[in-house]
Amino acid sequence: MDQxxxxxxxxxxxGWFTSVLLAIAALLIRLLLNAFVNPGAxxxxxxxxxxxxxxxxxxxPGIVTxxxxxxxxxxxxxxxxxxxxxxxTDPYGLLRYFVxxxxxxxxxxxxxxxxxxxxxAETRLMESERQLRIQAEALQRSNRDLEQFxxxxxxxxxxxxxxxNIYSELLIARLHSDSPNQLQQYRFFIESAVKRMxxxxxxxxxxxxxxxxxxxxxxxxxxxxxxQAIDILRLSAExxxxxxxxxxxxxxxxAAAPLTQVFQNLLSNAIKYRRCDVPPxxxxxxxxxxxxxxxxxxxxxxxxxxxxxxxxFRLFARLNGSEYEGTGLGLAICKRVIERYGGTIRADxxxxxxxxxxxxxxxxxxxxRTEILGDGL
Numbered sequence: 380m381d382q383x384x385x386x387x388x389x390x391x392x393x394g395w396f397t398s399v400l401l402a403i404a405a406l407l408i409r410l411l412l413n414a415f416v417n418p419g420a421x422x423x424x425x426x427x428x429x430x431x432x433x434x435x436x437x438x439x440p441g442i443v444t445x446x447x448x449x450x451x452x453x454x455x456x457x458x459x460x461x462x463x464x465x466x467x468t469d470p471y472g473l474l475r476y477f478v479x480x481x482x483x484x485x486x487x488x489x490x491x492x493x494x495x496x497x498x499x500a501e502t503r504l505m506e507s508e509r510q511l512r513i514q515a516e517a518l519q520r521s522n523r524d525l526e527q528f529x530x531x532x533x534x535x536x537x538x539x540x541x542x543x544n545i546y547s548e549l550l551i552a553r554l555h556s557d558s559p560n561q562l563q564q565y566r567f568f569i570e571s572a573v574k575r576m577x578x579x580x581x582x583x584x585x586x587x588x589x590x591x592x593x594x595x596x597x598x599x600x601x602x603x604x605x606x607q608a609i610d611i612l613r614l615s616a617e618x619x620x621x622x623x624x625x626x627x628x629x630x631x632x633x634a635a636a637p638l639t640q641v642f643q644n645l646l647s648n649a650i651k652y653r654r655c656d657v658p659p660x661x662x663x664x665x666x667x668x669x670x671x672x673x674x675x676x677x678x679x680x681x682x683x684x685x686x687x688x689x690x691x692f693r694l695f696a697r698l699n700g701s702e703y704e705g706t707g708l709g710l711a712i713c714k715r716v717i718e719r720y721g722g723t724i725r726a727d728x729x730x731x732x733x734x735x736x737x738x739x740x741x742x743x744x745x746x747x748r749t750e751i752l753g754d755g756l
Contacts, residue, residue, distance in 0.1 A: 398440035401428040402447035409452075422452055422476040429480040433487035441484035448480070449473060544573045596720050598743040599635050601628035601674060605663055608642035612650065621650050621659035628665045631672050631740040637716040642676075644709040645736050649678035651704070654731070667742055675737040682728040691726060713738070 405428035412424070425448025433441025452473070547569045605625055609616075616623060623646065631638070646661060653659040657679060665674045683691065692714045710726075717724045717738045728734035 395436075395440060395443065397435055398432040398443040399447065401432045402444045402451060404428065405444075405448060406451040422448070422472055425449070425452055426476060426480055426483075430483045430487070433484040434491075437491050438484045438488035441487060442481070445477065445480040445484065449477065452476075544577075547573065596632040596741070597634060598630050599633045599638055601631050601633075601638065601665070601672070601740075604635055604638040605642045607639050608646055611643055612646055615647070615650055616659075619650055619653060619659055621653070621661060624660075624662045626662070626664045628663070628674060629667055629672050630743040631674075632743045633716075633720045633722075633740050637719075641713045641716050641738070644713050645676040648709060648736075649676060649680060649734070652678075652680045652734075654679070654681055670742045671739050672742045673737055673739050675735055677733065677735045679733040682730045682732050682734050683726070684730060685728065688726045688728075692724070710736075 402425065405424040409424040425444075429441050429445040429448060432444035602625070605628060609623055609625060615621070642663075646663075649661045650659050660679045662677045663674070664677070665672055667673075692710050713736075714724050717740065720740055722738055722740040724736070724738035726734060726736050
């Protein structure tokens, strides 16, 4: 038998015992008051004892006190003994006593049941909250371990990959210019695989850093961050004939390096996913509304089906398969960075007409305007 069952039985025994004691106490009190109270009204003390018993123990303990009171009151009847209904001074006293006492017992039981249900609900709520806290703490520990694993794995994998790349280059350098075509094909496969692995590890490392970054938001000149991203992509833009128009952007609350990474990823995608017959035309613009800055990167590229507007922000999501190079982590990194600083990011577009990637960040006090080179390419 568990502790709860034992406690319940003990409480029930205590209730029955209390109901009997209250009836006896009411009898003794009524006998002591006989000299001062009309002997023809013997039910008052027993009614009060019944109400007390019902309030403490519920319906049935109250009924026990009620019945014992009816029996004990026979000792007080002026005539007729226990034949209370024949008492000429109060022929219906006993009936009123039982009706009123039974009603009080029912009311007390209803109140006790309501109280018990409330306590049970509160106990269940507290237990649910405790379980939720335990699960949340376990989930946080699991997430921290997973993030730490991704960070360490992506960092440590770079060293063996670097060794593979070095010795592959040494092996390729030993090949003569008249090497068989199969060896040249192997060379291409090795270089492609190493490059893709490097790109994947780099993006996993960037994503892990975006997760681990816990710095507080600071005032960042979005114009400077975008200009730096444009400068990083200058060679790629020149090779594809891309034209990037950077309109004046306000200051935001974020972090400089992650924001530059967001611009770099969005602009790089705009250059990569271009139409083969049209040079890329990219515009970076912004609006400020209700202390929120919305920055948009608009291109004239291949676009995408709107039904995939949410999918493209998932990890390793690639709509165009192997047709275009990439790891599928660029937009996931953007989403993680923007959400970390209290913003949102979305994508709009349609096939063949281009895309618009817009994100929001909290506005910050305007910084003094600085001369930014490379507003356009």
